[in-house]
Amino acid sequence: MITAISLLSLLALLFGLLLGYASVRFKVEGDPVVDQIDAILPQQQCGKCGYPGCRPYAEAIAKGEAEINQCPPGGEVCILALADLLDCEPKPLSTEHGIEKQKMLAVIDESTCIGCTLCIQACPVDAILGAAKCMHTVIAEECTGCERCIAPCPVDCIKMVSIPLAVNTWKWPYPALPPTLQNPMEPVL
């Protein structure tokens, strides 16, 4: 009887120590689920979801405060990936947060710009270059197309333009559907 109790207590102590050690030794910084969600989000930092950036939105999803369909730049692909990760039903994109569209590029009309720096302060990825009372310009390579610079501009000199298709960005299309009776064969060439 005594032996059994003491043995079990000893074991409990031993495992307790082991678990205590493991929790210190293998401590995971941050929330891994948030990281996984954040990796799926498109990182435009546009704030259209109602949160200040992709990371806060990811945290909100992880806490269950936000829906998975609030990211217009990510669109359907993003929603499907999130549904897959979180094991929940995919939903159509919530229209109150925006609609899915092609990625665009912000361009400053340099002759109209008055150098107010408001857009520089608004840009979440520091993609606008300039100083007070000097002309500003967008670094095209770094622009994520989030549109956060549009509203603050007092002279409306920032426009979103579509990125032209070039030989190196062109993609092979999905093979055309086989011709059917409803869709007769297109003439060759």
Next chain:
Amino acid sequence: MTLWPFHGGVKPDGHKSLSNQTPILQADIPPFLILPLLQHIGEPTEPIVKVGEKVLKGQIVAHCKQKKDCHLTMSAPIHASSSGTVVAIEHRAVPHPSGLTAPCIIIETDGKEEWIECLPMTNYAELAPDVVRKHIARAGIVGLGGAGFPAHIKLNSGAIDTLIINGAECEPYITCDDRIMRERPDEIIAGAKIVMHILGGAKHCLIAVENNKPEAYKALLEAADERVEVVQIPTKYPMGGERQLIQTLTGKEVGRSQIPASVGIVVHNVETARTVYRAVQLGTPLLSRLITITGGGVEKPQNFEVLLGTPMHVIIDQCRRKEGVERLIMGGGMMGFALPNDEMPIVKTTNCLILMRADEIETSRLLEMPCIRCGACTQVCPISLLPQQLYWHAKAKDFKKAQAYHIFDCIECNCCAYVCPSHIPLVSYYRYAKAEIHACQHKGKKAELAKKRHEFRTFRLQRDKAEKKARLKKLKTASNASKEATIKAAMERVKAK
């Protein structure tokens, strides 16, 4: 010599006798030359001439962005292929499956063919391999078999044991390599020897010719000496594929993620070897290339030596175009792609133009029918992939699965689509899947960069805020201290009175 067969492959009708009966002709100088800034695999070049500038034949008009050490970059300079005046630097349609435009230099030729001073390197054997390699890089030479890989990068491969000169020319319709092997075997062999010198210790040199080109084989045999071995190989498509050729000749398989140099082998096309010869012995850069104009759409199918940048219609007209041409294909009958018009220029990678009339196009092949799981594609795949599985996953847009089935090892040789009884354009599905995966990876990289920049910005804003706070606090304590000091001084003054 022992040969090792590779898995799969097909034997399509060659259509070679259409164009290999007559000698190579020199094409006319066109009134305008269109030189795209990107004619090879790698980084595009930047123009170094201005509109209105006079250029001489052989003058460099565009080179790599770095301006120096171009021989280290994946780029090849572009030369003016005839003398004249630069009239524009603008976007023009280029021969690409997309039919899109790309930046080009347009030269109006003056017909005088005034050369820039040629700098041959006839004493190459006494020079260090690296010096000769730089010379090759300056000459703008790329792989002329059709892929356009910059030659100087391949020549910098380290320890090479065997050089293979690829004269297989397995693609249907193309015969320009066949003709050049018959007409200029000496130049090809001299070029091969130069390449061996650049590669340092290359011990063997094999020139492989398919056995459907007996005249070319004979001509090379006569011109060869003990340093080069001419080998006849079976006619089978895709024999001319780098990995297939290496396996046939040496029995060595180049792994999925390896390059041939990792097994001590470098492969060059016969025409590349000849261009190397001309660059070193005569000092002429890559200004022209051989091209086959063939198919039922022309009256006189013919091989030409064409100046790079010549618009396609100029050269097609020289072959007398027939009425009712339905399709223009650049490349061979198996891997070529259709072009929307013939206004585009001939570039370093244009080895063949096929003009097809309606009766030559198998319209039945345009009807895609359901896959019946017959497995014919698996039997012919030279890479031993599972084309059927790749097709299902690409069609269902399940790119992860497609990658698990090694879609990126596919060489797009079209053997699977050729034998498919349901006429499924299998390779089109693979190309689509590959493009989507690449685009996704690119997007991921961009997102990663945007995330980093956003994180740094957040950090910077917080840091600035903290610094400002600290500064204000310091100012406040300083002002407090000075206030106390003034009060104290005033008290002391009062006391003193």
